[in-house]
Amino acid sequence: MDWLRLDERGLFCEPAGVWLDPWRPVDRAVITHAHADHARPGNGHYLCTPLTEAVLKARIPKAQTQTLGFGASLKLGPVDVQFFHAGHIPGSAQVRLEYRGEICVFTGDYKVFDDGLSEAFEPVACHRLITECTFGLPVFQWPDPQQVALELLDWVRQNHGVGRASVLSVYSLGKAQRVMHLLRGRVRFWVHWAIDGLNKAYSGAGLELPAYELIRKEGLWDVPTLILCAPSAIKGLRLGTGGVSTAMASGWMGIRGYRKRSGFDRGFVLSDHADWAGLNQAVLWSGAERVDATHGYSEIFARYWRERGKDARVLKTDFEGDGD
């Protein structure tokens, strides 16, 4: 299957003349989703899903894009290209490539749990699966998100009771919208402008999100309010005179040492990636004989599947991990 291989710019599908989520500029890129380590600026042309196009244009306004809807198929030379839902963030896709009867699926980032906002992950049968494994260790087991929602609400209400603001650190693209959907109708949301920009891009493309306001300095105290802000923007927040409690929503919050080092008052375990069980489920669903592990704990994950009879290898890519 050397028709899909790594070169210095990314995962190159030679017969189609495209790179998948390339990390150096290429003429033609196929993009799984618009997180910065997957959709980098500088490519000549981006093929992606319509929702990804909307947020990609918010990040890279001059991007030349072409969209391909889920389930539709496109011929790039002799290669058949299709997108399937990845369940990672709204619009995120797995890429299915078929060439001379061989099928390869590149998952991009994914989770197998249906969060009710991103469309649910679709298992795709293939010969070769290139899977991310950001959380590819048995220690990662996600709690029930509805339970996490109750813990979040409790924290916001307790803070509200003593006049403290609740600031939750979330990635602007994906996690912010997921938290809003999860707590819809149960708190008031204030969001940082960077999140507002992406919300507008998403709602302009038809994604329905709860109402929210931009962060203000005053008026925190009448209704329990959750303030959503990207990690990098929290230091710059100016919120009136009351106290502030900070928290982070991330898969990494499942690790005690990480939670302590992060410096947040609270940590909530909420990830848009598959946990250990989810990653393994995806491998089983695919039925692939060959598994390439990338983007995370790839050595351990590949070894685990080699011991179970797969042709499993590590694929060294430049994805950085969204940290979520």
Ligand SMILES: [Zn+2]
């Ligand atoms: Zn991502």
Ligand SMILES: [Zn+2]
């Ligand atoms: Zn990623």
